[in-house]
Amino acid sequence: MANKPKINTLKCSCVKCWVETDHEILSVAENSAEERDGTSWGYIYKFIQCLGCKTASIREEFWFSEWDHGHMEITYYPPRTKRRRPDWLDQLEDRDPVLFSLLKEVYEAADYGHHRLMSMGIRSVMDHVMTYLVEDIGGFEKKLDALVEKKIISDKQRELYDTVIEGGSAAAHRGYKPPWALLENMLELMEFLINQSYISGPMLEAAKVHIPPRPSQKKN
Numbered sequence: 001m002a003n004k005p006k007i008n009t010l011k012c013s014c015v016k017c018w019v020e021t022d023h024e025i026l027s028v029a030e031n032s033a034e035e036r037d038g039t040s041w042g043y044i045y046k047f048i049q050c051l052g053c054k055t056a057s058i059r060e061e062f063w064f065s066e067w068d069h070g071h072m073e074i075t076y077y078p079p080r081t082k083r084r085r086p087d088w089l090d091q092l093e094d095r096d097p098v099l100f101s102l103l104k105e106v107y108e109a110a111d112y113g114h115h116r117l118m119s120m121g122i123r124s125v126m127d128h129v130m131t132y133l134v135e136d137i138g139g140f141e142k143k144l145d146a147l148v149e150k151k152i153i154s155d156k157q158r159e160l161y162d163t164v165i166e167g168g169s170a171a172a173h174r175g176y177k178p179p180w181a182l183l184e185n186m187l188e189l190m191e192f193l194i195n196q197s198y199i200s201g202p203m204l205e206a207a208k209v210h211i212p213p214r215p216s217q218k219k220n
């Protein structure tokens with residue numbers, strides 16, 4: 001029996017599978033140069049395909065002669081997703097197209113590691129959602145107060161959302177680069193408010209009508 005042709009593979013994280021998988025290297029292209037000072041550099045482009053889900057992507061390996069042997073800068077196109085999109089994201093496309101496209105940009109900034117853009121985006125999303133909930137009554141402080149007044153958020157949550165907005169403001173006006181751990185917290189709080197306001201809140205409100213009421217207690 002003839003042997004199966006050997007395929008060239010490498011292990012890397014898959015954009016769809018969310019874990020490291022074997023990828024087949026379908027083709028390779030190179031571009032390198034030597035500088036006058038004797039140093040050299042180059043790019044190796046690998047067109048790869050996940051052997052699990054079959055998604056294809058490009059892996060770019062950049063090397064420089066002065067780096068430690070074997071050290072390379074690796075970039076993927078499309079980038080490896082750093083933050084999983086919430087399941088309900090697509091439901092927003094019709095309900096609120098502006099919010100949907102704002103969120104898409106926030107998650108793209110996350111994938112590319114653009115921390116400042118991401119926190120500014122989260123701040124814009126918060127402004128959009130708060131205006132939807134309490135109308136355009138003024139600045140962030142006023143809107144947060146109105147959310148507490150309408151019992152949409154608690155006093156404790158108000159403090160947390162204040163920090164989320166402050167993180168975005170510091171990035172926009174003071175050049176602050178929030179660390180990833182803080183951005184993840186900011187994203188979680190933002191997602192919670194959107195889910196509560198646009199997805200699960202209205203869904204549960206509608207479901208109330210169909211839930212049979214508790215039987216009334218017999219009086220002695």
Ligand SMILES: [Zn+2]
Binds near residue numbers: 015017018050054
């Ligand atoms: Zn895959």
